[in-house]
Amino acid sequence: MTKRLWSFSIVCLLVTSCGAPFSKPFPDQSSAHLASPHVTQTSTEANRDFEESHFVTDSDANTANAKKRINTLLPVSTPSASTVPSASATPSRAPRSTVTPSSKPKISSRKPATQTEASKRPSVPVQKNQGQIRIAQKKLTLSQLVVKYPETFKLRGSSQEKKIALTFDDGPDTRFTPKVLDALKANQVKATFFVLGSMAAIHPDIIKRIANEGHVIGNHSYSHENLPKLSVDKFQNQIERTEHVLQGLIGYSPRLIRPPYGAINEEQVKWMADHHYLIVNWNVDSLDWKSLSSDQVLHNIMQQTKPGSIILQHSGGADSQDLSGTVQAIGPLISKLKASGYTFVTVPELLHVTKSR
Numbered sequence: 277m278t279k280r281l282w283s284f285s286i287v288c289l290l291v292t293s294c295g296a297p298f299s300k301p302f303p304d305q306s307s308a309h310l311a312s313p314h315v316t317q318t319s320t321e322a323n324r325d326f327e328e329s330h331f332v333t334d335s336d337a338n339t340a341n342a343k344k345r346i347n348t349l350l351p352v353s354t355p356s357a358s359t360v361p362s363a364s365a366t367p368s369r370a371p372r373s374t375v376t377p378s379s380k381p382k383i384s385s386r387k388p389a390t391q392t393e394a395s396k397r398p399s400v401p402v403q404k405n406q407g408q409i410r411i412a413q414k415k416l417t418l419s420q421l422v423v424k425y426p427e428t429f430k431l432r433g434s435s436q437e438k439k440i441a442l443t444f445d446d447g448p449d450t451r452f453t454p455k456v457l458d459a460l461k462a463n464q465v466k467a468t469f470f471v472l473g474s475m476a477a478i479h480p481d482i483i484k485r486i487a488n489e490g491h492v493i494g495n496h497s498y499s500h501e502n503l504p505k506l507s508v509d510k511f512q513n514q515i516e517r518t519e520h521v522l523q524g525l526i527g528y529s530p531r532l533i534r535p536p537y538g539a540i541n542e543e544q545v546k547w548m549a550d551h552h553y554l555i556v557n558w559n560v561d562s563l564d565w566k567s568l569s570s571d572q573v574l575h576n577i578m579q580q581t582k583p584g585s586i587i588l589q590h591s592g593g594a595d596s597q598d599l600s601g602t603v604q605a606i607g608p609l610i611s612k613l614k615a616s617g618y619t620f621v622t623v624p625e626l627l628h629v630t631k632s633r
């Protein structure tokens with residue numbers, strides 16, 4: 277009788293246990309239940325950790341080594357269902373306490389790229405091509421290019437000297453450039469003009485006046501193209517054609533280049549470096565191209581100017597642009613900044629470089 281009671285008890289226990297999976301899965305069954313919210317989230321987190329570790333590496337280093345490291349860490353060939361990005365990355369990446377190789381390898385192996393793209397925009401673009409996954413070469417931002425090519429790409433001068441440089445883009449024209457020159461002359465300040473080759477060819481006398489009055493001339497391309505979108509030949513033509521026009525008018529080939537919109541890519545920066553040009557953008561933007569009032573122009577500049585600043589304004593533009601505010605702001609701007617102890621210099625003086633190549 278006792279034996280029968282024991283048998284009955286064992287059968288009851290087995291039936292109770294078999295009912296458990298329907299309400300609470302066993303851990304070893306989780307990976308097969310990807311529809312489970314918990315599992316999906318875990319997988320996403322694993323991939324996010326993986327990607328963030330690479331994003332930090334890429335952003336911090338800005339170097340070829342960083343890219344090499346990224347390419348090493350990520351699988352180049354098609355990952356099979358069992359190929360686990362986190363597993364291959366784990367030995368090299370910074371340890372993260374929330375993700376361990378043993379806890380989530382099978383989960384994160386499920387379609388890593390797809391799940392990551394669905395949950396978060398990739399920090400490093402992943403390209404799928406003919407069954408292969410590889411990391412696209414990430415283009416450096418302008419600020420990264422400035423850091424990587426400090427001898428070629430400048431935004432400002434030394435912060436140790438209370439010197440600043442006024443720069444005027446997009447001239448010469450007959451509407452505003454002569455008025456800008458008049459205002460600078462009245463205030464005895466020399467500035468730097470980044471001119472367009474096409475406009476210089478149309479208004480050679482104004483180019484000569486700029487140079488004769490002691491200002492420096494830089495190259496702002498021939499027809500204000502967005503340089504990174506051009507072929508190598510067209511990009512070089514924009515620079516060299518302008519240089520040819522200017523050389524004939526002012527007697528030197530400008531070393532200073534300001535790309536339209538400040539936009540340039542790494543290949544073009546390298547070309548500039550190889551040919552002894554200096555790329556000069558700015559760290560103070562007057563936003564005067566928006567046809568602002570003189571008060572607004574003045575305010576924008578005064579808010580941002582520091583020792584070593586390169587200030588962006590315009591001396592020419594489209595017919596729809598009114599640069600009266602720029603012209604009217606010049607006098608008060610110079611007075612205020614001089615009163616604050618600033619000295620106005622040309623860009624070559626600010627950066628201690630030659631104006632010609």
Ligand SMILES: [Zn+2]
Nearest residue numbers: 445446536537
């Ligand atoms: Zn421009």
